[in-house]
Amino acid sequence: GKSASEVEKELSDNNNNVKGLLFYKVFEGNKPTNTILIEKLTPETLGSLIAMYEHKIFVQGVLWNIYSYDQWGVELGKELASKLLKEFENKDFKKHDDSTISLLNKYLKS
Numbered sequence: 010g011k012s013a014s015e016v017e018k019e020l021s022d023n024n025n026n027v028k029g030l031l032f033y034k035v036f037e038g039n040k041p042t043n044t045i046l047i048e049k050l051t052p053e054t055l056g057s058l059i060a061m062y063e064h065k066i067f068v069q070g071v072l073w074n075i076y077s078y079d080q081w082g083v084e085l086g087k088e089l090a091s092k093l094l095k096e097f098e099n100k101d102f103k104k105h106d107d108s109t110i111s112l113l114n115k116y117l118k119s
Contacts, residue, residue, distance in 0.1 A: 010038020011085065033081040040075070044112050 011019075016034045020027045045062070047054050070077030093113075096102055100117070102110045 010036040033079075034085075036082065036085055040073075046115070 011034060013031060013035050016031055017027055020030055020034070045058060047058070066077045069075070076082075096104075097113075097117075102113045105113070
């Protein structure tokens, strides 16, 4: 997640419209996530995963009053993924919780 103070600092550093963007860039965090691992990617498994995942995301968004297809959230995901790629290069995952570290190490072994 990102707090309002983190966003304000980030936006003011880049001379952005802080008040206009603050609402869209604050993310509470601590929302449940899931990771999907499959042995082999086939057209059938890919289609099943996409259908299941989109349905799940839509329903959870309705239940939790979250706009699941929020572009600002997508941008945060890209930012977090970029940081993760650097961590993969160094194999340094210490900043993460045990569950995430276990998933990252499992990915490295495959």
